[in-house]
Amino acid sequence: MISALSQALESLDIAADWVGLRGVKETVEHRTVRDGLPQRNGKTLHQGVMVEVLVNGQIGYGATHSLDPKRLQAAVESAYRQALAASEWAIHPLTVAVRPKVVGQYQSPFVKPLSALSPQDINDLLIRLCRHLKVGDAIVQTLATAISNETESWFVSSNGSEVYQHFLMLETHFSATAQEGGIVQQRSNNGPLAHCYQGGWELFLEPHLWERAEQIGAQAVELLTAAECPTTRTTLVLAPDQMMLQIHESVGHPLELDRILGDERNYAGGSFVKPEDFGRLSYGSALMNITFDPTVPGEFASYRFDDTGVPAQREYLIQAGVLQRGLGSLESQARLGVAGVACARASSWNRPPIDRMANLNLEPGTDSFEDLIRAIEHGVYMEANRSWSIDDQRYKFQFGCEYARLIENGQLTQTLRNPNYRATTPEFWHSLVRVGDASTWEMYGTPYCGKGEPNQAIRVGHGSPTCVFENVEVFGGGA
Amino acid sequence: MMPAAESTLSTLETTFNRLVDALLDALQPEEQLKLTLQGEQSQFVRFNGAKVRQAGTVEDAEVSFTLMWQQRNAYRSFPLTGVWETDWPLAQAALEDVRQELPQLPEDPYLVLPEGTATSREVHAGFLLPPEAVVGAVLGEVVGLDFTGFYAAGSLVRAYADSAGQRHWFATDSFSLDYSLFTAEGQAVKGTFAGNQWDEAAYGAKLADSKQQLQRLTQAPKAIPRGQYRTYLAPAAVDDLLNMFSWGGVSEAALQRGQSALGLLQRQEKQLSPAFSLTETFEAGLVPRFNEWGEIAPVKLPIIEAGKLVNTLISSRTAKEYGKIANGAAGSESLRSPQISPGSLTAAEILKALDTGLYVSNLHYLNWSDRPNGRITGMTRYACFWVEQGEIVAPIENLRFDESLYRCFGDCLLDLTNFLEFIPSVGTYNQRSLGGALVPGMLVDQFTYTL
Secondary structure, eight states, X not given: OHHHHHHHHHHOOXXXXXXXXXXXXXXXXXXXEETTEEEEEEEEEEEEEEEEEEETTEEEEEEESOOOHHHHHHHHHHHHHHHHHHHTTBSSOOOGGGSOOOEEEEEOXXXXXXXXXXXXXXXHHHHHHHHHHOOSXXXXXXXXXXXXXXXXXXXXXXXXXXXXXXXXXXXEEEEEEEEETTEEEEEESSSTTOEEEESOGGGTOOTTHHHHHHHHHHHHHHHHTSXXXXXXXXXXXXXXXHHHHHHIIIIIGGGBHHHHHTTTTTTTOOOSOOGGGTTTOBOSOTTOOEEEOTTSTTBTTOOSBOTTOOBOOOEXXXXXXXXXXXXXXXXXXXXXXXXXXSOEEOSSTTSOOEEOOOBEEEOOOXXXXXXXXXXXXXXXXXXXXXXXXXXXXXXXXXXXEEEXXXXXTTEEEEEEESOEEEEEHHHHHHTEEEEBOGGGOEEEEEEEEEETTTTEEEEEEEEEOOEEEEEEEEXXXXX | OBOOHHHHHHXXXXXXXXXXXXXXXXXXXXXXXXXXXXXXXXXXXXXXXXXXXXXXXXXXXXEEEEEEXXXXXXXXXXXXXXOXXXXXXXXXXXXXXXXXXXXXXXXXXXXXXXXXXXXXEEEEOOBBOOGGGHHHHHHTTOTTSEEEEEEEEEEEEEEEEETTSOEEEEEEEEEEEEEEEEOTTSOEEEEEEEESBOOHHHHHHHHHHHHHHHHTTOSOOBOOOSEEEEEEEOHHXXXXXXXXXXXXXXXXXXXXXXXXXXXXXXTTSSOOOTTOOEEEEOTTOOSOSBOTTOOBOOSEEEEEETTEEOOOBOOHHHHHHHTOOOOSOOTTOOOSSEEEOOXXXXXXXXXXXHOSEEEEEEEEEEEEEEXXXXXXXXXXXXXXXXXXXXXXXXXXXOOEEEEEHHIIIIITEEEEBSXXXXXXXXXXXXXXXXXXXXXXXXXXXXXXXXX
């Protein structure tokens, strides 16, 4: 496609300061089985071109699902007219510096290609998973899903950019619901669709897959008779599959520069972080080291260039607890005067790039899992997100998990159901007292990070060790 | 201004119909087919600080067909550009591909086959602002204000066809302006202005109302300690709570599989207030009545009547699986055009009836904190006030709530307003949404705030 886009670029007739074309072709294969029966089998092809035009310091866009040269020309003209009409009211005068020239390629790593399994193979696998999940009559629903995604993107521009990126991704989920009278409990493989990675089928066909499915089924049943999570202030230990959500909501979103600039105030919200906080704010304890890192092989939101062509590299956002830089594109950096990262991303060809997370990871500490638990006299250990809510400034949050264990005198003891916790972001991250070592570090991802107007759901990856937080308000369920 | 729907979507309608005919002609014995189309030609303008952040246009249309053969089914989706030379080869390749796949799939005992010959065609032309005039028309009224928001407008289409002979076409022009006005201290008023004809005078009146509300927010916000407070939930806040009924609520499938918050109500272990009634109604015609099987939903379907669950949303697939009678629900079994019945509280009496407590204009980021028990958590947002003895005292710092729907729509529901407000669906994930909800405000006792 790159030659077609380059030819289209050359043939465009427009008096703009800069023009960029970003073509996207995305093929998604979705297969879901519930209770051993097929629910969804199919493939979707999304393709189209996003045209950006810079005129009088304003970027306008025109997106079309047609690759026909006439429609592309019409999209360019529409983008031009949008930019021109808006330029009188532009929020900030932009230059071509926000769309630097870049040339390069990226390819997701993989071992077993996405074509390695036939539709029959995948259905057989998912049906077998349902069987392993149904450990007894108390299981009222089993569910297994596999979604493969091959996305190619091409970016060419009037200042000589030429980028090709080829992503191979796999998203999988399986869960069991147990019910006894009015008590219903659900357990899944690390939370809703948390197993999202770049790569091939090797990611799903793990040696312990069947054992894991049986464990999930058994834990769903176990939760039916478990005690409610107590209402108390105590030491909270979060597994990496809940840390993913914790990092995402209370670190990632508040550090987005477009939220700080106010672009998101009408939808997702602003941020409690102020521009003057960068380089100064003590965000959390000294054990807190957060990196933006689209270079981690296999992590869900890895790439070599963002959707404006900026080369991606690993950066510390928070180092030893101190806020260093934000999640902001060249546009946001120019507007706010704060350092950012290569994070101008769009959910597809039909949405403009905005400030997004990519891979956002908490770096490991020094304690093994056993050491973390051994040091706790009383606490609660929680796994796998099931409920998430945070305010529009990313300050007051309440999160719930699928599964918990009580910690007594350095030991994991009884199972607890309906575990929840709530806190404010700065208080919570300052209560971080221990960070697990690399042996506890796990990475997950989600395709459902929502933001922007028009709305965009984008892929993000998060890696974290197990972490210990002191004096956190925890509580259970009930009407 | 010009009507858009007829002119811009006629090419797409022609191509869709041609595609339907060609695919049906290509069917082999024992094969059945259904197709859906979703398309839009949209203009999007994003505002911040009464300036333009981003502006653009999107043209998009995606056709999806499901091929059924020997109790098996699979789908393919691809762009429909309106250029036959592009679209037909994609469709042909997709048909061949799915034919190869079907024999590999297990049988689906609950497959819903096309039936019936119902047809419909609705086209609602609007009068939208010319694209180049939008920025001036919107921002001209808010100079000097901290105005942030999002304008989305254009033509939308939803269509259906199948091998049994059903065909439906729904096209509409619409616009929505979803905006917020902020004080220097960060307090804000939320507003939406939507329809299918831009009315400059109505926009001016809407903004004047918002500006008046903004004046009330100039005082320093009051921090309210956690606890239970008598609360007035304005219609936009009620709409946020209502949305939870579509996420593991009124779905029959969710109830059957232990995934619904209304299980306690269905088993009559908990009750809702006799003052609370919820109906799915398509009287306003803002969304298509046909679903993804081409079935036409009844114009009105009561869901909760005087606190009793009288109907759930039952899709044809769920009906087959659980031996129920389908009622035109979509596959998601979510509410498409809901209405909550009014009560007796007049607009003039709201503050007096509230007496002392919280006036909550909007809620934010709701989620189940314990779904089987109907417990919801979320935040207050935008213009929310502390009220004493029927007088607004001050705006509040945002509060987190964690409350069971069996309390706020049950024992603690004191009254609903005698007027309804239309809250438009302004979401644009994948594409622009249609329709909205008709809801009253609600006066609730002892609403629980936790942080």
